[in-house]
Amino acid sequence: MSNINNINTNNSNSNAILEIVNLEKRFGENNVLRDISMSVFEGEVVSIIGSSGAGKSTLLRCINLLEEPSGGDILFHGKSIITDRQSISRYRAKVGMVFQQFNLFNNMTVLQNCVVGQVKVLGRSRAEAEETAIMYLDRVGMYAFSDALPRQISGGQKQRAAIARALCMNPEVILFDEPTSSLDPEMVGEVLGVMRYLAKGGMTMLVVTHEMSFAREISSRVVFMDSGIIEEADTPDVIFTSPKKERTRAFISSIL
Amino acid sequence: MPQSFFGGVSFILSKYWSLFLRGTVITVVVSLSGTIFGFLIGLIVALLRTIPVHKSDKPLKKLSVRFLSVILSAYIEVFRGTPMIVQAMVIYYGGLSKALSGLHDIYKGIVSAIIIISINTGAYMAEIIRGGIISVDSGQMEGALSIGMTYRQVMFNVIFPQAIRNVMPSIGNEFVVNIKDSSVLNVISVAELYFMSKSAAGAYYRYFEAFFITAVIYFILTFTVTRILRFIERKMEGKDSYTIHGSQSYSKASIHITSESKTITGGGLK
Numbered sequence: 001m002s003n004i005n006n007i008n009t010n011n012s013n014s015n016a017i018l019e020i021v022n023l024e025k026r027f028g029e030n031n032v033l034r035d036i037s038m039s040v041f042e043g044e045v046v047s048i049i050g051s052s053g054a055g056k057s058t059l060l061r062c063i064n065l066l067e068e069p070s071g072g073d074i075l076f077h078g079k080s081i082i083t084d085r086q087s088i089s090r091y092r093a094k095v096g097m098v099f100q101q102f103n104l105f106n107n108m109t110v111l112q113n114c115v116v117g118q119v120k121v122l123g124r125s126r127a128e129a130e131e132t133a134i135m136y137l138d139r140v141g142m143y144a145f146s147d148a149l150p151r152q153i154s155g156g157q158k159q160r161a162a163i164a165r166a167l168c169m170n171p172e173v174i175l176f177d178e179p180t181s182s183l184d185p186e187m188v189g190e191v192l193g194v195m196r197y198l199a200k201g202g203m204t205m206l207v208v209t210h211e212m213s214f215a216r217e218i219s220s221r222v223v224f225m226d227s228g229i230i231e232e233a234d235t236p237d238v239i240f241t242s243p244k245k246e247r248t249r250a251f252i253s254s255i256l
Numbered sequence: 257m258p259q260s261f262f263g264g265v266s267f268i269l270s271k272y273w274s275l276f277l278r279g280t281v282i283t284v285v286v287s288l289s290g291t292i293f294g295f296l297i298g299l300i301v302a303l304l305r306t307i308p309v310h311k312s313d314k315p316l317k318k319l320s321v322r323f324l325s326v327i328l329s330a331y332i333e334v335f336r337g338t339p340m341i342v343q344a345m346v347i348y349y350g351g352l353s354k355a356l357s358g359l360h361d362i363y364k365g366i367v368s369a370i371i372i373i374s375i376n377t378g379a380y381m382a383e384i385i386r387g388g389i390i391s392v393d394s395g396q397m398e399g400a401l402s403i404g405m406t407y408r409q410v411m412f413n414v415i416f417p418q419a420i421r422n423v424m425p426s427i428g429n430e431f432v433v434n435i436k437d438s439s440v441l442n443v444i445s446v447a448e449l450y451f452m453s454k455s456a457a458g459a460y461y462r463y464f465e466a467f468f469i470t471a472v473i474y475f476i477l478t479f480t481v482t483r484i485l486r487f488i489e490r491k492m493e494g495k496d497s498y499t500i501h502g503s504q505s506y507s508k509a510s511i512h513i514t515s516e517s518k519t520i521t522g523g524g525l526k
Contacts, residue, residue, distance in 0.1 A: 066398055068310065085312070093404030103399030107417040109498070116413055117403035148498040162399075169403050 016041050017077065017173050017204055018063065018095075024071035025058055032058045034228040036072070040173060045205045047215035047236075050225035051251065056208040057100075059225070060175045063206070064097050093121050096166030096174040100181050102158040104150040110137065110161045111146040114168045122169065129168070136164040140194045156187030160194055173204040180211060212255055216240050224248045257460055264465035272456035272466075279452030280473055286366060286441070286448060287434035290373025294434075295427060297374060298381020301328050303411065305382065306389050328382070335379035341440040344372050348444040365446035373438060377430055384426045388419035421492050428485035432478045439474075449473060 016039040025033035033055045040046055048056045061067040063074060065081065065088060073080050081091050104113050114133035118124045124132070137143040140160040145153055153161070159179055166174050176195065180188040192214050199205060199218045209215050215222055215236065222239040224232045224247075232239065232248045240256075243249045258267055269276070305328055309321050335343065348368055356364045392415050400410040420427075439450035449470060457466030 064402055066401065068312065089404045089406055091404075092402060097402035099395060099399060099402075101393075101395050103393075103395040103402075105396060105399065105414045106393075107414065107421070107494075117400075117405060120409045120413065121404040144500045145498070146501055148500075149494055152498055165403065 016075075018206075019075040019078070020059075020063065020072070021075065022072035023059070023062060023069055023074065025055070025062055025067060026070045032228055033062065033069075036228075036230055038223060038230060038233065040204060040206055042172075042204055043202050044220045045199045045207065045218050046221045046223060047219040048206070048208045048223045048225060049210070049212065049215055049239075049251075050231075053227075054225040055228045056225050057177050060097070060177045060206065060208055064092060064095055064175060066097075089121060093117070093169045094172045096169055096171035098159070098162050098166055098174060098176045098179050100178040102150070102155070102162045104158055104162055104165070106150050109147050109149055110142060110153070110164075113150070113161060114165045117165065118168050133164070133168050136167040137161070139167075139197075140164045141190070154187060155183045156190045159183065159187075159191045163191075163194055163198075167198075173206060174198070176205060176207040176209070178208050178210065180209070212240070224251065226251070257462075261465060264462050265469060268456055268460070268462060268466050269469060272459075275452040275456050276449070276469060276473060279447065279449035280477070282366060282369075282447055282452075283435060283438055283449040284477065286369040286373060286446065287431065287438045289370045290377055290438070291427075291431040291434050293370065293374035294377025294381050294430065297378030298383075298385050301331070301378065301382035302385035302389060304328060305386055308407070332379045332382055335376055336383075339440075340372065340376045340437055341443055343376055344368075344441055344444050347372055347375075353444075361445075362447060365441075365444070365448075368444060369438060369441045369446040369448065372441065373434055377434060380430055381427070384423050384430070385419060388423035388426075389415055391422055392418045421489075424485070424489045424492060428482065428489075431485070432481055435477050435481065436474060 018040040020036055020038050023033055023036040024031070036055075036059060038046075048059065050056055058067060062069045065074075069082060073082055075081070076091055076095070081088065104110070105116070108116065111130065111133055114137060115126065115129040118129035118132060119126055122129075134143060134146065137146055140163055142157060142160050142164055145157060145161070148157075150158055150161070163174075163179075179195070180191050183191060188211070192211065195205070195207070195214075196218055207215070207219075217236075219236045221233060222236045223230055224239060224243070224245075226247050232243060232245045234244075238244070239248060240252060243252055258264055304324055307321055309318055352368055352371065353364075356367055359367060396414050396418065397410055400414045401407075405413070438446075438448050441448060442451035442454065445451065453466050453470040456469075457463045
């Protein structure tokens with residue numbers, strides 16, 4: 001069963017950076033994402049919340065094509081990224097991703113982590129790439145550790161370096177996949193601080209998170225997912241104080 | 257000809273040292289080059305065998321990847337499943353000898369040995385390196401893909417360096433095995449250490465003394481190589497220290513962190 005026929009590209013909203021249209025993802029018999037549709041507009045911070053297994057991370061991974069969607073479409077500035085495989089590399093460079101497990105390159109220093117993509121993907125000169133890398137590392141407070149290898153720094157520092165790596169590609173939107181979930185409690189703050197700073201600077205962000213107070217504070221919209229569907233999407237105030245759906249209410253009351 | 261053991265050893269050494277020396281040089285040359293070329297063969301085979309196939313790929317690509325993988329696994333199975341001494345006979349008398357007939361005997365032996373060891377080692381290396389590639393955390397690939405790097409760029413810049421580091425001990429092991437196992441190539445008259453020892457021993461029928469010397473030389477070779485490889489492995493670990501840079505406004509300030517101590521170099525820290 002495919003929803004391919006439902007796609008109406010003419011209807012696409014021009015100032016949406018990302019549009020997800022009837023997205024489906026199946027792992028074998030398991031329907032992880034069912035008929036997901038949502039848009040992300042410039043400058044928005046959209047938080048995706050929900051219990052484990054709701055499909056939040058899979059949605060993010062589908063958006064970056066780390067998982068192949070089983071159906072539906074993903075539009076980047078109105079153009080499908082699923083049919084146009086040639087430009088997948090350029091697309092990914094514009095859609096940054098920050099992972100739960102950091103995924104810094106273990107064989108490179110923090111600085112090299114931030115340089116390699118700029119040189120290989122964007123074709124910048126090494127000098128230019130290093131200059132950009134140092135600027136962003138300084139912004140996330142990691143300039144001091146430019147020469148360190150990932151195994152020599154803490155989880156929070158790794159995550160800040162990973163954010164700098166994503167920023168170096170000058171992305172139009174950054175996807176955060178539970179960026180603080182594998183951090184020690186005292187390191188969560190430093191990473192959230194960086195994200196808060198990015199949000200204030202107008203960066204478009206799509207954040208899967210379990211940090212509810214953070215989601216409430218920085219989001220322009222909160223999306224609640226439950227067993228593969230978007231149950232409810234609204235402003236943080238509505239979702240956290242007066243959700244309309246029963247499932248949302250149950251989830252919010254269970255975590256607050 | 258002295259009758260005692262040590263007398264015999266020193267007699268053979270003084271008379272045939274140049275045989276042992278030449279044999280040792282050839283053993284080192286063929287096993288080192290065989291390991292290096294075998295490594296390159298293994299690298300290419302492992303690369304080809306880890307090409308991912310997606311459902312959305314073109315049928316032609318799927319077909320050629322499948323075809324390639326059958327050929328390559330046949331190569332690996334055959335060369336891991338038969339003894340090198342037999343491979344040497346089959347390859348040498350099956351055409352290699354004729355193909356190299358223009359060469360002087362010594363060089364013919366050396367070239368044959370390198371070819372046979374390379375092909376044989378390549379089969380083992382292919383599996384060792386494939387294991388190394390698989391063992392690199394999949395997050396490394398995802399992290400690199402997520403910033404737009406292509407599969408090839410990820411492999412060469414991120415996965416390979418880590419995979420090779422992980423399998424360095426096994427690669428070193430192959431080298432040590434090759435130093436010892438190149439001795440079987442005496443069956444196709446490669447003038448390596450074992451072959452030369454046989455000549456030295458046969459002249460006075462002093463096999464025990466001659467091969468005692470041979471054993472010592474082999475051991476010194478493998479022991480030295482093991483130490484050198486251990487040293488290279490440590491180098492590949494990367495430095496265990498790093499320099500903490502000061503803020504951009506005080507760029508001269510830096511703190512050097514090692515695992516044992518912290519030292520402050522440069523000025524500017526107020």
